[in-house]
Amino acid sequence: MDDTAALKKTPLHALHLSLGARMVPFAGYEMPVQYSAGVLKEHLQTRAGAGLFDVSHMGQVVVRAKSGRYEDAALALESLVPVDILGLAEGRQRYGFFTDENGGILDDLMITHLDDHLFVVVNAACKEADVAHMQKHIGDRCDISLLDRALVALQGPRAVDVLAELWADVAAMKFMDVRHCRLHDVSCLVSRSGYSGEDGFEISVPTNKAEDVARRLLEHPDAQPIGLGARDSLRLEAGLCLYGNDIDTTTTPVEAALEWAMQKARRTGGARAGDFPGAARILGELDNGATRRRVGLKPEGKAPVRGHSKLYADAEGKTEIGEVTSGGFGPSVEGPVAMGYVPVSHAAVGTQIYAEVRGKYLPATVAALPFITPTYKR
Amino acid sequence: MLKFTEEHEWLKLEDGVATVGITNYAVEQLGDLVFVELPEVGATFSKNDDAATVESVKAASEVYCPLDGEITEVNEAITADPSLVNSDPQGAGWFFKLKLKNPADADGLLDEAAYKEFTA
Numbered sequence: 231m232d233d234t235a236a237l238k239k240t241p242l243h244a245l246h247l248s249l250g251a252r253m254v255p256f257a258g259y260e261m262p263v264q265y266s267a268g269v270l271k272e273h274l275q276t277r278a279g280a281g282l283f284d285v286s287h288m289g290q291v292v293v294r295a296k297s298g299r300y301e302d303a304a305l306a307l308e309s310l311v312p313v314d315i316l317g318l319a320e321g322r323q324r325y326g327f328f329t330d331e332n333g334g335i336l337d338d339l340m341i342t343h344l345d346d347h348l349f350v351v352v353n354a355a356c357k358e359a360d361v362a363h364m365q366k367h368i369g370d371r372c373d374i375s376l377l378d379r380a381l382v383a384l385q386g387p388r389a390v391d392v393l394a395e396l397w398a399d400v401a402a403m404k405f406m407d408v409r410h411c412r413l414h415d416v417s418c419l420v421s422r423s424g425y426s427g428e429d430g431f432e433i434s435v436p437t438n439k440a441e442d443v444a445r446r447l448l449e450h451p452d453a454q455p456i457g458l459g460a461r462d463s464l465r466l467e468a469g470l471c472l473y474g475n476d477i478d479t480t481t482t483p484v485e486a487a488l489e490w491a492m493q494k495a496r497r498t499g500g501a502r503a504g505d506f507p508g509a510a511r512i513l514g515e516l517d518n519g520a521t522r523r524r525v526g527l528k529p530e531g532k533a534p535v536r537g538h539s540k541l542y543a544d545a546e547g548k549t550e551i552g553e554v555t556s557g558g559f560g561p562s563v564e565g566p567v568a569m570g571y572v573p574v575s576h577a578a579v580g581t582q583i584y585a586e587v588r589g590k591y592l593p594a595t596v597a598a599l600p601f602i603t604p605t606y607k608r
Numbered sequence: 609m610l611k612f613t614e615e616h617e618w619l620k621l622e623d624g625v626a627t628v629g630i631t632n633y634a635v636e637q638l639g640d641l642v643f644v645e646l647p648e649v650g651a652t653f654s655k656n657d658d659a660a661t662v663e664s665v666k667a668a669s670e671v672y673c674p675l676d677g678e679i680t681e682v683n684e685a686i687t688a689d690p691s692l693v694n695s696d697p698q699g700a701g702w703f704f705k706l707k708l709k710n711p712a713d714a715d716g717l718l719d720e721a722a723y724k725e726f727t728a
Contacts, residue, residue, distance in 0.1 A: 269665040270640035459639070459666050532643050532687075534663050559642040559665050566643075588645075588661065 240286035241380045241440040249448075249455050257354035259287040262457040269459035273561040276426055276464055277602070280386040281456035282447055289357025290377040290434055293364065294347040297371075303348050306368040307341070312483065312506045314493035318343040323406045323421050325491050327483060328363060333508030333515070334479035335486065336363065338471065340432075342408045342421065349408070349419070351381070351432070353473045380440030385430030385464070387605055388452040393420070393431055395450055396443075400431070405606040413443050422607065426461070427468025429605045467560045467567060469526055469599030475537055476524060476555040476569055482508070484515035485571065487524045487599075492516065522552065523577040526599040527568040527585070529592055534559045534566040535585040541570055542584040547591045551576055554585060560601055567601045568594070611714050612723035615656075617674045618698055624711040625680060629702040630662070630671060630693065633727045639664045641690040646682040647704060653677065655713075660703050662693070674717065676709040 237260040246253065251262030262284065264272060275281055295302035304315040313326035320343050328336040337356040342349040352360045357376065364374045384393055393400045396413040400420065403409060408421040416439040424430035435443045447453050462472070471477045477486045495501045498513050506512075529535045535557045543549040557568030568585070576583055579598050584591040611619045611626075616634035619626040635641070643663040653659050653673035660671035682704045686692050693701035708714065718726060 263666075264639065268640050270642070273665070463665055533645065534643055534668070536668065559663065561642075561665065 238287070240284055241437045242284045242286060242382070242444055245441050245444055246284065246455070251455070251457060254458070256458055257287055259354065261287060262455070264457040264459045265455050267454065269457070269463065270561050272454065272456040272460035273463050275454045276386045276428060276456055276460060277562050278387065279452040279454065280384055280388040280392045280430075280450070281426070281460070282444060282453055283383040283385065283456050283461055284380075284444075285383050285432070286380040286440065287354035288381055289352040289354065289360060290379050290381060291350040291352060291357075291361060291364075292347055292375050292377060293350060293368075294373045295371060296373060298346060300343065300346050300348075303372055304343070306371045307348055307350075307364075308496070308502060309505060310364065310367055310507065311339075311341070312492045312496050312509070312512055313341065314495040314502075315341060315343070315348070316502070317493065317495055320345070321408050323408050323423055327477070327488070327491070328360065329483070329506060329508040329512065330479055331507050332479070333482040333511035335473070335477045335481055335483060336360070336479060338473050338477060340421070340423065344408060344419075355474065378437055380435045380437050381432060382435065382440070382444055382447070383424050383426075383430060383432045384447060384453070385424045385426040385428045385456075387429060389428070389430040390607075392447055392450040392453045396446060405429075405608045414446055416443055418443065425468070425470055426464040427470070427600055427602050427604045428464075429607050463558060463561060466556050466558060466569065467562055467601045468604065469569065469601065471524070472556055481524070481571070482515055482520060483512055485520040485522055485524065489516060519574060522571050522573050524555070524569055524571055525577050526597040526601060527554065527557070527570055527583075527594045528597040528601075529566040529568060529585060529594040531592060532565065533587055533592060535568045535587055535592065535594060539568075540586045541572060541594075542586065542591055543576060545584050545591050545593070547584070547586060551583065563601050569599070572596070610720055611717040612720065612726075613672070613674045613717055614726060615672045615674075617671065619674055619714065619717065621711070621714055624708050626675065626677070626706045626708055626714065627702050628674060628704055628706055630697055631723070631727075632697050635694055635697040638662060638669060639666065641693050644686045644690045644693065644703075646684075646687055647679045649679050649682060651679045653679070653706075662690070671703060673706065675706065675713050677706040678709075679704050680707050681705040
């Protein structure tokens with residue numbers, strides 16, 4: 231049976247093929263893993279110039295209160311995420327996550343206050359479940375619709391110059407700003423955000439104009455198409471969680487070191503403390519700490535330490551303490567990098583632990599995240 | 609004389625010793641290599657044992673021993689710079705030299721034309 235027959239295609243599928251992409255199945259879609267330049271060059275291109283990524287497989291969702299008031303939509307969504315959404319200024323975006331009753335993470339998402347409603351971007355593999363989750367819990371108060379639109383990410387230090395060719399005003403945007411704009415007469419929604427650790431933008435485009443807009447961005451000499459391979463190594467170097475690897479229903483936000491995404495208003499003593507799934511556990515961990523924690527790991531030597539490698543306290547592999555959740559080679563770091571969970575007793579930066587690779591116990595040092603210096607325009 | 613395996617190793621045979629590497633085709637599939645782990649000189653392997661490991665940015669892959677034999681030399685240049693395997697897989701990017709237990713076994717491997725057909 232041809233497995234690719236059942237795979238969905240994004241509006242940029244034909245463009246990928248014309249650019250020489252190698253396509254692979256990913257989250258139910260046929261997606262480009264790399265182009266002819268290869269993962270290493272694509273990664274470095276994004277850190278030095280600008281890379282264009284197709285992220286159209288992700289879910290773009292509008293949450294609109296039946297009352298038509300932003301405040302009602304914000305309060306409804308707050309019942310599902312430990313994030314301050316009521317306090318989110320118009321035209322601003324914030325990272326968050328859906329939690330379950332045990333404090334585990336159902337998905338991570340980007341939440342935007344757009345005019346009188348919320349615009350939410352969720353992971354491809356979770357999008358149907360996320361919409362069902364919202365329908366079930368806030369569907370009585372809000373209309374929830376999964377949009378049929380393309381999404382591209384333009385990432386890297388030259389991204390602003392590339393996008394300015396189509397829309398000069400983009401330079402005035404700050405990190406996590408979101409604006410409606412016209413890119414060569416196509417009505418788009420642009421956020422100054424992304425998942426590479428670089429300055430950059432995510433651009434929501436009408437499906438039938440996606441290839442046109444992508445081609446125009448790629449006309450710039452500083453812009454190159456980038457596949458899933460480099461997307462993964464870029465986000466790993468940036469210390470950003472990949473849902474399904476670094477976070478899932480078995481990890482809580484505090485274990486995942488995502489406290490920064492939970493604002494004061496939703497914490498103990500805050501104006502709207504708690505009142506989200508798993509609040510008892512998550513607030514308890516915010517107040518008292520969790521027993522384990524996601525950390526950065528810098529393996530010594532050259533061997534990459536991959537996801538699911540076991541972590542040990544000792545060089546003999548006697549005391550297992552955790553597991554790598556993402557790991558590989560960091561082209562900008564020029565060496566192996568990884569993230570994983572360890573007990574808080576072993577989570578301090580500089581702690582030496584050991585990772586099992588092909589039966590050997592290789593030393594690795596707990597390292598500060600991110601592995602690169604982000605270039606966000608705050 | 610060059611021989612090939614269905615696991616995408618190539619062998620150059622000279623006086624019962626095979627210089628072994630991975631093929632152009634294998635390298636194209638793997639993409640940019642970032643790490644190579646070679647066997648130790650003096651180690652003996654049977655056909656299809658894991659003899660070396662290569663890692664691309666994305667994933668690790670094993671390099672199998674193509675025939676029974678003993679490692680007599682390894683190419684340290686590729687552990688220092690794995691990109692040599694990408695740039696010249698069937699030349700400077702060789703992996704190890706293997707003294708064959710039974711040199712005649714090489715006759716059972718693919719020749720260049722057969723390997724070309726196998727990967728077509």
